[in-house]
Amino acid sequence: MNDHLDALFKPRSVALIGASAKELSIGNVIVKNLLHYQFRGPVFPINPKVDEIRGLKAYPSVLDVPGEIDLAHIVIPPPFVPEEVENCGKKGIKAIIINTAGFKEMGAEGQALEDDSLARARKYGIRIVGPNCQGIINSDPTINAYCNFTFTYPDPGHISVVAQSGGVGAVIMQAFFDMGIGQRMYASNGNGSDVSITEIVSYYGKDDETRAIVLYAESLNDPLEFIRVAKEVTARKPILAITAGRTDKGAEASRSHIGGLAGSISMDLIYKKAGILNFSSQDDLCQAAVALSSQPIPKGNKVGIITNTGGPSVIAIDELVSCGLEIPPLSDRAKTILKETMFESASIHNPLDVVATAGPAQFKSAFEVMLSEPQFDSIYLNFVTPPFVDCESVAREIVAAAKAGTKPVVCNYMTDKQKWSGTSAILKEGEIPCFDFAETAARALHSLVRYHGIRSAKESIVKTFDDIDREAVRSILEKALSRGREVLTAGEVYAILEAYRIPVAPWAVVHTVDQVCDAANRIGFPVVIKADSEQIIHKSDVGGVAVNIPDVQKAETVAETMKKNLGDGIHFLVQKFLPKEQELIIGAKASVGVGHIIMFGLGGIFVEILKDVAFCLTPVGDTESMEMITSVKAAPLIEGFRGGKGINKAKAMEIIQRISMLGTDFPAIKELDLNPLVAYEDEISVVDARIIL
């Protein structure tokens, strides 16, 4: 046992507390699964009322079992679980899968039973999976552990699955099975009271036979720890995840059935931060996993296409190009060779149409040329099996060529797999990832390229600014919090921004009309005058905002009117009026357990109607801040469009990073909005801002 989870994933013996002689009961199905999947160790059914289950001797209690037990299932009703955990401890059992449901998901009573079980397990150093879960599977032929009540018996392979929802996990496992793709390990941990998704991902990460990890999670107990662990893993092997709850309705359904933190944006951002490939479709995810677990990672996005049929290559190109992949032309050298080796009717381009009559020699040459052309990073193959071609020999050439090369190959394999079972077997044996449709093969290839992007991305360096004044901010926040205030005044907000060296249009907070005039003269006209009060949030609705005030006379009138209408107690924010150029919005929103979500967008319609915004979790590094700015659709406006000058991107990046640091330093800041900033070619200044605690 070289890992604390080995007792779970590599048990030498398994007991089933609550084993049953009744067919179709969970306590029977698990015994059946262990036996049918040919578990390599002994199985001990525990049931005080029967002597034998499925031919195995049953014991009244784990304490009666003669040998050692690594792992126990518990399938009895919740009230009896804690005591059985205690027995497991006494027996020296190292891991327990509590399949039984009816714990914290059912309310306080269940929560108490869950806590009790966990406390007893901790006492003995037992690790618990569940409760309310399926369990694990390990297809390693030396282990063959099927500690689960599901029904799919995976062949050995290189993809490992971890799913919070057993339903989704089972679907994915079945999908790989239906595709004829082997799997390595499987785990579904339900309520996740002890063994976490993060630990399982880490465990898979260390397993040499696991080449790709598939993840389905609707929530995470400790997202920051998850990010740290997953980042280490994705540097070595890909993690693929479904983003669940990406719509509000979906998130709501997720919350109602798991009772935890949900929300599409944060899960997506967590995945992004960890270098996880996210998918909105299970089908796409499974197909990508097949390619990622069998093929080398391409060095770039340039694809060479070999096809023996026309229409599917049109569809493939549409999909590849839509995904941002490139299809560079053949070199003259390549054309010269191919003109010799191809049939006359072949089309010597990229796509290289070898035509339907092409045999092994044509495919061999096509692969040799495409693999040796330096401008291609990967090979996309359309292979239909014509009844008039020796397809098995073609398949052998494809496999040999792919093995000899260092570039990934994906194949849209168009056939009747029963009739062409020989050809199919050769491609499978040769680990050529085969897909039924041109689009799916193209998307699987795109996932390889995405993973290349993750692996080769420049590290995003998080800058620590030391020119800031943390104490000033702390004192403002403490004062506000001590008075139970949630909305900061403009004066407080601007003081905080200035403490973090975030450029603000020159401003002053004053009390009297005379002071307004003085301040305006000092700042320089034109100015904006706003009533500044913690009571007034929507200032413009009550006549508390006046912009573009040209001179001191007007300033005086405005201030007097506001005093009259809003009361003598108000303060005034006097601020430099900046002519509109490009408006930006930068925001921060606290997200439970993951710090803040930082947002960037262009002002007005771009954010409000087109939802053209970029998000990133704190801490936002330099590369990430650049990505945020360049990833919005309206980015050309930032660069300068139609003679427009564009904005100072370096300053925008810096503001994003300073806001990120402010959020990290002060988790009490619940929401911060710089809306808008006015951005010019040289300077960027906040002209309105809001902070909520």
Next chain:
Amino acid sequence: MNDHLDALFKPRSVALIGASAKELSIGNVIVKNLLHYQFRGPVFPINPKVDEIRGLKAYPSVLDVPGEIDLAHIVIPPPFVPEEVENCGKKGIKAIIINTAGFKEMGAEGQALEDDSLARARKYGIRIVGPNCQGIINSDPTINAYCNFTFTYPDPGHISVVAQSGGVGAVIMQAFFDMGIGQRMYASNGNGSDVSITEIVSYYGKDDETRAIVLYAESLNDPLEFIRVAKEVTARKPILAITAGRTDKGAEASRSHIGGLAGSISMDLIYKKAGILNFSSQDDLCQAAVALSSQPIPKGNKVGIITNTGGPSVIAIDELVSCGLEIPPLSDRAKTILKETMFESASIHNPLDVVATAGPAQFKSAFEVMLSEPQFDSIYLNFVTPPFVDCESVAREIVAAAKAGTKPVVCNYMTDKQKWSGTSAILKEGEIPCFDFAETAARALHSLVRYHGIRSAKESIVKTFDDIDREAVRSILEKALSRGREVLTAGEVYAILEAYRIPVAPWAVVHTVDQVCDAANRIGFPVVIKADSEQIIHKSDVGGVAVNIPDVQKAETVAETMKKNLGDGIHFLVQKFLPKEQELIIGAKASVGVGHIIMFGLGGIFVEILKDVAFCLTPVGDTESMEMITSVKAAPLIEGFRGGKGINKAKAMEIIQRISMLGTDFPAIKELDLNPLVAYEDEISVVDARIIL
């Protein structure tokens, strides 16, 4: 024979000219297919050199065959084809499938052979499929015609496929086969020299057993005729099409292999005009076809969800909501009933989680309630097959309930189909469309809702404006064309627009500086002055544009400077300067064979960066023009955003329809751009425009 294509799709006898005894040759494979698929009529191999092929007597020529022949395949080399067509004519054969390639797709010589073959066929009233094609399949058990060299033997069913590319057709046919879904007819017509995609669609439309038609076309010979025919068909049954060539690269690949009209925009717009459901993925298309060929059409977009597992319903909701479907809550009545009938752990909401232990009684009640609740138009079902549930009985309840109701049901069926073969058979027999993933089931349901939208859409009425002056336009165009000019002058463009009553900012074209001053005074300041010359396209690049001229002094200076810089020969366009409000762009572009593509968008960044535009083929009716305006993402700006007033939509619609009519009346107009129009709450005026012939 009640249709001219019956001889093709319902042949009573088939000859194969070029039949071969050689295994793996096309001339042998087709004989094999006819025999294995149990064709109901006689098969006559034609080959002068052998006596027998696959146990059938071979004849030297069709003329030697004793009985009547409905359909002949020709698989001999191109030079010999015309003569065999002649022989077919003499024999009284009614339809020929020319499988042989090497005709027009190979250049002039091939084109001549194709033309010759066609001419001879016409002489005898023979219909030709191909050349360079696969042929047809008809699964009708009374016919069993497999006149094709492909390898998938479809079971009888209700989906018919027509594909220009045999490769794509074969993939789709195989996909249905792999899903266990029957098919009705299949056709791939290759070069389409005679029998067209349009005719085949029309034929399928009249076939009662065909409930859904699947189409793959990269080009159409007569798009307008196609639209007319397809529209009739889609009013009765759905047509589903893959949009091929949706990227430039894809379209290029398509052109290179079919040599015809291609282009994603026009194919997509043709499909839209015809009420065809377009798909960018074959997988999605096939799954939608399964739902559309088995389920009633829903009356709206509101979905009731029944599930016996948690995670997959989160994924389903994400997909349903992303597709624009709604998930309304259960009524109190429904909740009351379900609280009685469901297990305690069930979640009585929409989604209704009956939980994994639910048996037939729970499913029965769930369906009864959901089907009777008026707020649901369709039922989405997640059905995982727990090993501890009597799933066959559950399946029987699902089928019975679906049959009794009038609402469509789709099912995400999560199982091992081998182990649950009984359950699977019950669902299949009961025509419950089953899908492996929540997303795919959700998308299939979305296709049903899309088809409901097509069927229930208000007819788009094309208005004929009779206040226009066709003669004025004709004379301008004729004059320009007679001088070989392609770019019209501003004066000509505005005159054309005014002839079609498209509002233009007041303008005049004059020659002298004095006339400029007079015109400006008459129009009223501020004005714009532009050098108007057919030689100058990019006027602003050469100092030929001056905007917002406030008075006559400035007008005089500007005009004099232009004369000096651009030469004495220039004319001046003097036009009212309109302050910027909302800018619009409306354009028309001639598209070979389909009239014009009309474009609508908001000016500047919206078109140029965000590509936020709507297209429609001429003639654009009222509903279509409204759709164009409301379908752009920036539509809220048109409605009035953040206190903005919005624009006069009725006028914008009218301008779109008038431009559509102008394009239809004058096909010589290759490109027309109104860029921009300035739009206010009341008026909309063209302030710059361009026409290219």
